[in-house]
Amino acid sequence: MSADHPSISRFRAEHARLGGAGEIVILPDAVHTAALAAEALGCEVGAIANSLLFDADGSPVLILTSGAHRVDTAKTAAGVGVAKLRRAAPEFVREHTGQVIGGVSPIGHPAPVPTYLDTWLQRYDVVWAAAGHPAAVFSTTYDELLALTGAQPIDVE
DSSP states (O other), X not given: OOXXXXXXXXXXXXXXXXXXXXXXXXXXXXXXXXXXXXXXXXXXXXXXXXXXXXXXXXXXXXXXXXXXXXXXXXXHHHHHTOSOOEEOOHHHHHHHHSXXXXXXXXXOOSSOOOEEEEGGGGGXXXXXXXXXXXXXXXXXXXXXXXXXXXXXXXXXX
């Protein structure tokens, strides 16, 4: 995996533009799950911020959730003011984020996506999130993720 991959380059540019302070790490292998990412980084699975894109009647909704959580879609839909959240199809994810499932970053999408941040992530001094590719991650903090994304805090469980 090359740090020059187009999706990582786009992420790197957006991260710098927004003033992100974290380190971008290219892992030797893709890490498609929070457990694999945590293992590769030597951190708790809860410190992994999964970027989960949902389809809310054709509109994208991005939930940044702790790798230790499963999103209660009914509760979360009510919390974000939509009727229903469905798992997004791969084509929908690529259309709205410009990235593939497993590598969706919290930033750098073709157009703004309503974003919500799992309050559980406040428990960690360092949070890791995807950097536009399944083998790329970046370090951040809860507060920085709020600032970078414009997310609204939410309880997803």
